[in-house]
Amino acid sequence: MNDEPLLIAEGLTKHYGRQLGCRDASLELYEGEVMAVVGESGSGKTTLLQMLSTQIEPSAGRVLYRMRDGSVQDLWTMSEPARRFLLRTDWGYVHQDPQLGLRMGVSAGGNVGERLMAVGNRNYASIRTTAADWLGRVEIPQSRIDDTPRTYSGGMRQRLQIARNLVTAPRLIFMDEPTGGLDVSVQARLLDLLRRIVSEMRIAAIVVTHDLAVARLLSDRIMVMKGGEVIEAGLTDQVLDDPNQPYTQLLVSSILPA
Amino acid sequence: MKIAMNALTLTDVTKTFTMHLQGGLRLPVLRNVTFAAAPGQCLVLTGPSGAGKSSVLKLIYGNYRCDHGHILVSAGGSTVDIASAAPREILSVRQRALGYVTQFLRAVPRVSALDIVAEPLMSKGVARDEATARAAAMLKRFNVPDRLWSLPPSTFSGGEQQRINLARGLLPEHPILLLDEPTASLDANNRAVVVDIIRERKAQGAAIVAIVHDDAVRADIADIAVDVTLFATAA
Ligand SMILES: Nc1ncnc2c1ncn2[C@@H]1O[C@H](COP(=O)(O)OP(=O)(O)OP(=O)(O)O)[C@@H](O)[C@H]1O
Ligand SMILES: Nc1ncnc2c1ncn2[C@@H]1O[C@H](COP(=O)(O)OP(=O)(O)OP(=O)(O)O)[C@@H](O)[C@H]1O
Ligand SMILES: [Mg+2]
Ligand SMILES: [Mg+2]
Numbered sequence: 352m353n354d355e356p357l358l359i360a361e362g363l364t365k366h367y368g369r370q371l372g373c374r375d376a377s378l379e380l381y382e383g384e385v386m387a388v389v390g391e392s393g394s395g396k397t398t399l400l401q402m403l404s405t406q407i408e409p410s411a412g413r414v415l416y417r418m419r420d421g422s423v424q425d426l427w428t429m430s431e432p433a434r435r436f437l438l439r440t441d442w443g444y445v446h447q448d449p450q451l452g453l454r455m456g457v458s459a460g461g462n463v464g465e466r467l468m469a470v471g472n473r474n475y476a477s478i479r480t481t482a483a484d485w486l487g488r489v490e491i492p493q494s495r496i497d498d499t500p501r502t503y504s505g506g507m508r509q510r511l512q513i514a515r516n517l518v519t520a521p522r523l524i525f526m527d528e529p530t531g532g533l534d535v536s537v538q539a540r541l542l543d544l545l546r547r548i549v550s551e552m553r554i555a556a557i558v559v560t561h562d563l564a565v566a567r568l569l570s571d572r573i574m575v576m577k578g579g580e581v582i583e584a585g586l587t588d589q590v591l592d593d594p595n596q597p598y599t600q601l602l603v604s605s606i607l608p609a
Numbered sequence: 610m611k612i613a614m615n616a617l618t619l620t621d622v623t624k625t626f627t628m629h630l631q632g633g634l635r636l637p638v639l640r641n642v643t644f645a646a647a648p649g650q651c652l653v654l655t656g657p658s659g660a661g662k663s664s665v666l667k668l669i670y671g672n673y674r675c676d677h678g679h680i681l682v683s684a685g686g687s688t689v690d691i692a693s694a695a696p697r698e699i700l701s702v703r704q705r706a707l708g709y710v711t712q713f714l715r716a717v718p719r720v721s722a723l724d725i726v727a728e729p730l731m732s733k734g735v736a737r738d739e740a741t742a743r744a745a746a747m748l749k750r751f752n753v754p755d756r757l758w759s760l761p762p763s764t765f766s767g768g769e770q771q772r773i774n775l776a777r778g779l780l781p782e783h784p785i786l787l788l789d790e791p792t793a794s795l796d797a798n799n800r801a802v803v804v805d806i807i808r809e810r811k812a813q814g815a816a817i818v819a820i821v822h823d824d825a826v827r828a829d830i831a832d833i834a835v836d837v838t839l840f841a842t843a844a
Contacts, residue, residue: 381697384697539718540719543717543718543719546717568717568718571696571697572696572697585674586671586696586699586700588672589671589672589696592667592672592673593626593667593672593673593674596629597629600629601629601630604630
């Protein structure tokens with residue numbers, strides 16, 4: 352276990368014109384740790400996730416990342432190609448809408464294989480074998496490997512997106528409402544899958560969700576956001592069972608017990 | 610004579626709940642809780658309903674945050690103060706040293722009884738096959754029928770769920786065990802199994818803090834009793 356954080360965010364702030372997206376968010380994430388970000392609609396969760404994953408540039412603050420070689424880099428002073436390479440290989444990003452994270456016109460096998468090619472894999476047979484293996488791990492029948500995600504159900508698309516992201520064995524994965532828009536039984540299956548894979552592969556993850564049951568099931572730590580600010584953070588079960596802030600108490604009391 | 614260092618030491622632990630949804634009502638529950646448990650010792654918490662017994666266990670486990678005081682836990686050569694430790698230190702102490710059997714099982718959807726019991730062992734680094742074999746032996750010891758092992762426990766009876774919970778909490782042989790009414794929904798046979806395992810764990814040097822309403826069970830396992838009402842601030 353490495354004792355240095357994998358990801359450090361300091362004072363991340365984002366204004367959209369005069370509209371505040373997120374103010375002064377800081378965090379440290381360690382290898383293998385799963386952090387949930389919860390809060391009501393418009394509280395700044397996606398904004399924070401996109402700043403952390405360098406998809407939008409912060410108005411203030413910085414994000415540091417410990418590379419595989421041990422060096423710590425400021426992500427916004429890295430070159431654009433280096434940052435893109437990181438996102439394609441060392442990181443994963445699972446969108447709420449699988450259509451944003453998949454190539455809808457490309458076969459399932461191609462969707463998974465593409466990420467392997469991005470890390471320099473050129474052996475077609477081994478790419479196909481690995482892709483098939485990953486489809487199995489996310490419980491997609493191998494017979495569907497040549498079909499495009501257009502022919503898949505919502506739950507299958509989401510599982511395919513997860514396979515595409517995990518095939519390169521990333522060290523860090525960002526997920527924005529990975530179970531949103533799925534019906535309850537499909538959600539349970541996806542959550543079980545995520546829980547198992549993330550813990551087996553020891554991947555660090557930041558999961559945005561408005562569902563406290565999802566946060567409890569998947570995460571070690573939790574951040575509660577309101578009005579663009581982080582108002583409470585800590586061990587997930589501690590924050591949910593002994594919430595300090597009035598807003599967190601309201602959030603916890605207004606759901607059914609997990 | 611060998612003087613055992615304490616496995617667990619609470620000093621001046623104080624807890625007040627503030628209920629913001631009830632106009633900021635303050636509910637003082639515990640004040641200056643102070644006690645220690647040595648390896649091989651079973652300490653039982655006593656006191657009427659609402660006195661704060663379960664809250665003490667939750668504070669030790671880091672499930673409730675401590676307002677004031679220290680909760681020193683010895684784990685693998687180092688001592689951690691749960692009252693001020695960072696989240697990942699608490700997680701690490703739980704994984705290495707703390708077994709906590711709650712009053713009710715919190716089932717995880719789609720995870721089988723066998724996997725629920727084996728999971729803490731695997732997170733300590735035991736290989737899946739061995740963890741599963743030991744989990745199976747534990748379930749057998751608690752008389753959980755084989756046909757239930759592969760099922761998620763959400764549909765199990767109260768007593769069955771409690772036995773899954775006990776098997777999970779007692780299997781990893783943690784140096785500190787926190788037990789919240791472990792025998793409440795069990796028949797006499799299974800109560801005897803719990804008492805046997807607690808005796809084994811004591812012999813292995815575990816420090817145990819337990820809440821037990823059953824007088825016979827308490828007499829069988831307890832070395833010291835701590836009356837939580839001494840520290841209760843209400844009334
Ligand atoms: N591109 C944008 N331009 C202007 N305002 C934006 C933009 N993106 C987000 N915002 C605003 O920033 C605030 C935070 O939005 P964000 O998408 O981060 O919320 P969220 O917590 O992810 O909400 P939800 O749960 O609904 O997805 C909102 O008030 C939103 O309207
Ligand atoms: N998360 C919480 N938020 C607010 N109040 C709480 C919380 N947890 C416990 N309390 C209060 O603290 C007091 C002590 O509760 P606790 O569960 O520790 O009692 P106990 O001694 O275990 O009782 P029992 O024997 O009935 O289980 C009670 O008044 C309870 O309502
Ligand atoms: Mg969002
Ligand atoms: Mg209790």
